[in-house]
């Protein structure tokens with residue numbers, strides 16, 4: 001049975017890791033404007049990316065992002081395609097100067113980024129890794145060299161459910177894959193030189209990629225890099241070098257307006273802390289029925305990865321499957337852990353409500369009573 005809102009709507013609580021929940025208010029506004037955007041007589045999807053109608057949306061999305069995320073003037077905001085995965089390739093193409101490039105391996109997505117850097121035959125160095133402990137933590141011994149061409153981290157590890165409490169400090173340009181925690185807490189831009197994110201976790205639908213890059217890095221790019229893969233190409237044309245993902249940018253703008261209406265990023269960060277605490281407390285107070293994957297000091301506020309051990313020392317895959325099935329029947333979807341580690345994962349991005357997390361926690365307590 002799914003949760004009923006109003007007479008006709010059947011909305012589930014979506015704990016999926018991505019694409020993931022979008023605030024209901026945003027979907028409803030998009031629905032109202034879908035066939036006739038503000039009396040223009042057409043949908044945003046149908047509008048030319050060179051039209052005034054679209055340009056206003058494009059401009060507002062970028063300026064809202066700058067305002068809410070407090071992005072300094074010496075950074076460029078780019079709205080691209082290709083997902084975070086294309087950034088794994090574009091970052092080295094644009095930032096490598098032939099010197100060393102340094103990476104932290106904190107999970108599957110950093111491993112994939114590392115693979116791309118290695119393909120490009122760069123002077124690659126692994127600075128720290130938590131692979132040995134099944135990526136259950138952010139490595140503690142991260143020391144980047146100040147003279148590296150760039151230093152690379154993944155701020156939130158979507159699959160293993162770990163996140164940095166504080167970004168490392170280095171004089172080398174710091175590149176941050178923030179695909180699964182962008183806009184979820186205020187960031188310190190003095191530490192960051194390039195941040196990128198696929199939009200589909202915390203910032204909109206899939207198909208849109210956000211890149212926030214310090215302007216001085218844009219000119220680094222070598223002449224052999226194809227035009228469309230240069231940050232400079234997109235920066236010079238205000239992300240209108242070619243057709244941008246217009247509808248995704250429109251939804252991003254609605255989400256940014258929703259964030260602003262709800263108190264901005266400081267307010268959502270507090271809400272995110274409270275949601276995560278509720279869920280981690282439920283895990284910690286279950287007497288070993290539920291066991292979190294991440295070490296406590298590395299816990300992600302966005303993706304909570306856990307197992308059912310039923311008081312034992314081994315994961316109980318059968319009970320986990322039963323949990324997912326019964327949760328789905330109760331209107332909570334997307335709780336199956338990633339295939340690489342199994343178990344359970346609740347993604348509680350900005351759009352997940354406190355009500356949704358409370359419903360999950362109540363379900364967890366009931367499930368434990370019935371199955372322990």
Ligand SMILES: *Cc1c(COP(=O)(O)O)cnc(C)c1O
Pocket residue numbers: 018082083084085086109154156157158177178179180198199201
């Ligand atoms: C989802 C995800 C990616 C991959 O994003 P795509 O847009 O599918 O390429 C990369 N990094 C992180 C941290 C992610 O969560």
